[in-house]
Amino acid sequence: MASIPTHFGQTCTQELPCDVVAASELSRGAREFFAQAGFTATESDAWELALAEAANNAVKHCRPDARHLAIRVDLLVTPEWTEARVTDHTPGFTMPEKAELPPPDSESGRGLFLIQNLTDEAHYLRGRGENCLVLRKQRSPTQEPPALPPPSATDELREAQRTLDLMTEELASSYESLSAIFRFCAELQGSVVSDEFIHRWLDQLLTLTESDWLVLRLCDRSPQQLRLVATSAQAGRCEVVCREIAATAADSIEAQAASQRRDVWFDASSPLAPKDPLRQLGEPGCGFARPLCVNDTLLGVLSIGRRDGGRAFNAGEVSVVQTFGDFFGLQIRSTQMQEEQFRSRLNLRDLEIAANLQRTLLPEQLPSVPCLTLAGFYRSAREIGGDYYEALPTADGNVLLVMADVMGKGLPAALFAFMFRSLVRARPELASRPGEFLAWLNEHLFPELDRAEMFLTAQLAYFDCQRGEIRVAGAGHLPMLVARSTSEVQEIAAGGPPLGIFAAASFPEERFLWTGGRALMFTDGLIEARNPGGELLGLDTVRAALAEAARGDESCDTIRHRLARLLQEFEQGTPPADDTAFVVITRTSAN
Amino acid sequence: MKTQSQAKTLTLSDITELNAANSATLRDEARAALQKDLTTIDVNLSQTRFVDSSGLGMLIALHKTMVGRGGSVRILNPTPSVQQILELTRLHRVFEIVKTT
Incomplete structure (x- = not known):
């Protein structure tokens, strides 16, 4: 065994053929080396x-195919500690945190237990084709190293120096990667991962691992798509890498790494598929794609490589990439969580604004109008909707009743309801011609509704108190129910399509005499209320309730309470899926 | 390795190392020397400077053979380093360790 003093300590490298006799000789030789370095027995x-x-x-x-390869053992002795590295060509294993002893009658299974108990640290770095077991142990404090023998020959010195360089380089890269991680941690301090951070991060990794290129993709928009986020600093050629690949793409090692959740390697013996997007980098040489996962959630894929002629990645370098990748994955996940939190705060704010808007939309109290008594009911579902009703007295002493329901919920629905109300109030002169009024409303709302891919249904009813006449027109809305004291409940369903469907539409109106009785305008939340069995309340039940109320000559308020109770008893606590609005109308006098 | 039979005991001695390279051979030699009436194997480890996990496995294999015939394996005078490994792996509870010196 060769030994050589340097200012770092003593090193020794030995390569042995793959057999147990050579392994025994090696451990004996190592003992001599340690004895010479002044170790206790x-x-x-x-x-x-x-x-x-x-x-x-x-x-x-x-591995059977690697038996011709030498097993390398590197020893490094400093006054404070000793390190040994054994590079193998096995399929590798996962180092347990604490190896357990097998049952007492087991003839094998004590090796790792002994290794862990005889050293202070045991790490196993897994690479492609080769792995490295790193063992460390503090020197015994009472130990005084003896005078080191002088170098025996120049070539011996060169050999030992080479070994030492390799080892310190590997050690340095581990420490550098750790310190880089700490540095970035401190810089981030809970803020989100920015593009600048990603680029500096990748540059650092590129330098530490002496790689030629890096490609980072994240599946931030969909778990099925890997989106290009960054390429290495030498990006001139990387710009051509395609922007997005499907996570199921068969020709891509990035997609394979994503779907199989494992490192996928390539080199001259197992090259990239001809259509692999990484081929657009030129000749990618050798490298691997590593999935970035946190708690089984795939976040993206990091690919790293050296161009043709570059040496294969050793176990230490693979370990650096893995550590960087794991840390980066955690950062990405934490950023995603911060964004989700931010978004949910935004949604809450959005709902708050919508709720405020809606409160201003609905009249606190329906106005008193000359010939009618009105009673309104409004109940919002869990989210804010776009139901709206209003009674607008006209200059001629009559009244226009308006009922509308904007498709959808949330801020957009509330905004459209608001717009609708403003437009209705803008043209009081159209109140007596509800069909024409709806056409005008449609014309003015269509561009915005169409752009937002929304629509609204509405019903306008003009009550002409002098003539005892109602003029009704609807836009895709539910019928108005009218009960005369002596006859059945009638459905007034005149009208055209919802507003926002066609740029130009006509809305026929129906006129009829109404000298007494009850009428009801409502939105679909009323008849689509559900009971715990999932059944709908239905139009017939509402009709029957109104007919009964008309027969009993019930007042407006009584009918409102009747319908509210009907809803409550039918739903039995089932949360409403939609807003519910209705207005009960009774004729006060025949004027 | 030397093998010697006396009364119902087979004694193995002159063992410098019990390791991955020689333990299978030593185990087979011991079994070959094991006559039917023998019930004890004494493994003299007083000259043994090194035992690894394969060597421990060999001792357990012999122990199982002897338990199968109602006997046992005893370890004679292990060197301090070997004694330490037996204790570390708790095998001092499996084998009877006899110190005669």
């Missing part, structure tokens, strides 16, 4: 056994 014994177990595992579990 106990320390040397412990290292001999730990290395024997590590080397035996590397031999026993070596």
Whole structure:
């Protein structure tokens, strides 16, 4: 075994063929090396056994196709601590946090337990084709290192220096990646991940791993789509990578990594598919795609590589990419959660504004009008809707009753209801011609409704007190129910399409004499109320209730209470899906 | 490794190492020397400077063979480092450890 003093300490590298005899010789040789470096017998014994177990595992579990490859052992001794690295070609394993002893009669399964108990730290870095077991142990404090022997030969020195360079480089990259993570953590301080952060992050990773290119995709819009978010600093050629790939794309290793939730590698022996989007980078050489997941939720894919001729990634570099990727995934998730929170706060604010708007829409009290008594009812569903009603006395002593229902909920619905009300109030001279009024309203609301892909239904009823006549026109609205004291309930369903469907539409009106009785205007929330069994209240039930009220000559308020009770008893606590509005109308006198 | 039978005991001695490279061979040699009437194997580890997990496995294999015939394996005079490994892996509770010196 070679040994050489440097200002860092002593190093030793040995490559052994894949057999147990060579592994035994190696651990014996290591013991001599440690003894020469001034270790106590106990320390040397412990290292001999730990290395024997590590080397035996590397031999026993070596992949059949890799038996011709050497197993490498690097030793580094400083005055404070000792480190050993055993690079194997096994399929790899997951290092348990604390290896347990097997049952006492088991003939195997004690190797990892011994390794963990004989050293202070044991890490297993998994790479492609090779893995690295890193063991560390503090030096015994009473130990005085003996005078180190002088270098024996120049080539020995060069060999040892090379080994040391490799090891310190790997160590340095681990520490650098850790310190980079801490630095970025401090910078972020709970703020969201910005494009600038992502680019600096990727630049750092590119430098640490000596890679040529990086591609980051996130599935932030849909779990089925991987959207290009960033490419490496040497992005001249990366700009051509396609913007979006389906997570199911068969030709893409990025999609494979996403769907299989594992690292997918490529190199000269297993090249990228001819149509793999990463091929647009030129000759991608070798590398891998790593899925970014947090708690089984896929957030994106990070791909990294070296161009043709570049060396394969070693276990230490893979570990850096994995650590960076895991940390980055956590940052992305945390940003997403902050955004979701922000959005839900926005929605709450949106609802608050809509609720305020709606409160101003509905009259606190219906006005008293000459020949009618009115009683209105409004109940909002869980969200804000766009139901609206109003009674507008006209200059000629009559009254226009308006009932409307905007499709949808929330702020847009409330805004359209508001617009509708403003327009209705703008043209009082049209009140006596409800059909024409609706046509005019449609003409003025159509552009906005059409753009928003919304519509509204409405009903206008002009009560001519002098003539005892009602003129009704509807726009896709439910019929008005009219009960005369002595006859059945009539449905007045005249009208045209909802507002916002056609740029120009006509709205026929119906006129009829109404000298007494009860009438009801309402929105669909009334007849579409549901009971716990899911049944609808229905128009017939409402008609029957109105007929009964008319027969009993009930007052406006009594009828409102009757209908409200009917709703309550029918629903039995089932939460309403839609807003409910109705206005009960009774004729006060025949004038 | 030396093997010696006396009364109902087979003694194994002169073992420098019990490791992955030699434990299977030593186990087979011991079993080959195991006559029918023998009920105890004494493994003399006084010369043994190194035992790894494969060596421990070999001792357990012999122990199972002897338990199968109503006997046992005893460890004679293990060196301090080997004694330490037996204790670390709690196998000092499985084997009777006999110290004669």
